[in-house]
Amino acid sequence: MQDKNFSESFKQVVSQITDIGKAWHSSDLLINAKYNAPYAKNSLKDLPSLDIAKQQEAIIVSAGPSLHKQGVLKKIKESNYQGTIVAIDGSLVKCLKSGIIPDYVLTLDPHPTRMIRWFGDDDFIENTRNDDYFSRQDLDVNFRNNSIKENEENIELINKHASKIKLIICSSAPKNVVKRVQEAGFKLYWWNPIVDDPKQENSLTREIYKINKYPCMNTGGNVGTAAWVFANAILKTPRIALTGMDLGYHLETPIEMTQTYYELLEFVNSREELEALFPKFTFPLTGEVFYTDPTYFWYRHNFLQLLEQANGETFNCTESGTLFDDNLPCKTLNEFMT
Amino acid sequence: MSNLLKGNFTTKKQVEAKQDDTESTSLQSEFKKAALNSIGGSMVYVERTDLTWSGDDEDE
Structure with missing residues (x-):
């Protein structure tokens, strides 16, 4: 981990994330891939040109708080943009509500009860019982305040538009998501996640591949990065804009509202140590200060590492957040689209 | 409680009562494990891996 003077505790937590993720996801990846194999007709190889x-x-529409705060979807709608729109599961409903039908939507997280929310959840009350993961984050204020009614409207909205959208669905998707998206009528194109080096003996990626023979794609650990990898390496789009990819929080967001606040309490002994897990970054276009957390920082690090292998140009048009570097210039979305 | 529940026989071997905190320690450890998992991201990622892999060498 280079740049900035991060605390030892921060470095230690970040260095553990890969192992935590492996322990958390490995068995689900195989179980879900086996379960999903019979349902798959098309893979990334079958995408029409x-x-x-x-x-x-292409514009990648991720689901960070800037998606709303920077009016990303309004800007796209008003610009009469003709390029490709690649959304993710978490931004799909917002796109549809803004009158934008994405060309592609990515989904990959194997979580058994959380991901279904993005597609409208028939078991919403049961699946959100005792889980405040979404409600304590600054992701969707409307949903947080009026969740049951919003969920019903989302089901209707998605059912109406699903048949026009290509869902780029990972073999790791949980069974409730697979059932829901099939019923809604999405066109499904399957792929596998690269979760280790497939050239190594006993590679989990290779083991998953043997189940279904789908092409494999890197994810950087999150669906927003996977959407960018898809646009860059599968669609081979030469010019890409990232939006909604904050990988951080506005300074006014209390750390108690961040995605892994309670989990991080396990790693520290004092408030001072806790605050050191949320380092600050100054966004170059505006001078605004944002802070990140270990998981978002890990995503940031992974993205920048994958970017080194990419072809073409990528611009961060999120207009806020922590994702920037010498080889990842920031510009406004309007600049990108004109 | 142990004063109320007395048996009317003597065991050959000494029986030791299960420590009350064993269960709570195990629950705590389960909670900790579950809590940590959310930090692990949406998907596994390992450094220095390629953007894509077609699996061609597996099929050869």
């Missing part, structure tokens, strides 16, 4: 305008550029 894009028209010329859509081949030229």
Whole structure:
């Protein structure tokens, strides 16, 4: 881990994330891939080709707080943008509500009760009982305040538009998501996650591949990065904009509202140690200060590492957050689209 | 409680009562394990891996 003077405790937590993730996901990846194999007809190899305008550029619509705060979807809608739109599960409903039908939507997280929320959850009350993961984050204020009614509206909205959308679905998807998206009528294109080096003996990636023979794609640990990998390495889009990819929080967000606040309490003995787990970054376009947490920082680190292997140009048009570097320039979304 | 529940026989071997905190320690450890998992991200990622893998060498 380079840049900045991070505390030892912060470095220690970040260094454990890969192992925590492996322990958490490994068995689900195999179980879900086996369960999903019979349902799959098409993989990434079967994607139809894009028209010329859509081949030229793509906007990745991730679901960070800037998606709303920077009015990303309104800007896209008003610009009459002709390029490709790659959304993720968490931003799909917001796109549809803004009158934008994404060309592609990515989903990958194997969580058995949380991911279904993004597609409208028939078991919403049961699946959100005793789980405040979403409600304590600054992701969707409308949903937080009026969740049951919003969920019902989301089901209807998604059912109406699903058949027009290509869902780029990972073999790790949980069974309730698979059932829901099939019923809704999405066009499904399957893939496997790269979760280790497939060239190594006993590789889990290779083991998953043997189950279904789908192409494998790196994810950087999260669906937003997977959406960018998809646009860059599968669609081979030469010019890509990232939006909603904050990987951080506005300074006014209390750390108690961050995604892993309670989990991080396990790692520290004092308030001072806790605060050291949330380092600050100054966003270059505006001078605004944001802070990150170990998991978002890990995503940031992974993204920048994958970017080194990429072809073409990528711009961060999130207009806020912590994701920037010498080879990842920031510009406004309007600049990118004109 | 132990004063109320007395048997009317003597055991050959000494029986030691289960420590009350064993169960709570185990629950605590389960909770800790579950809590830590959320930090692990949405998917496994290992450094220095490629953007894609087609599996071609597996099929050869």
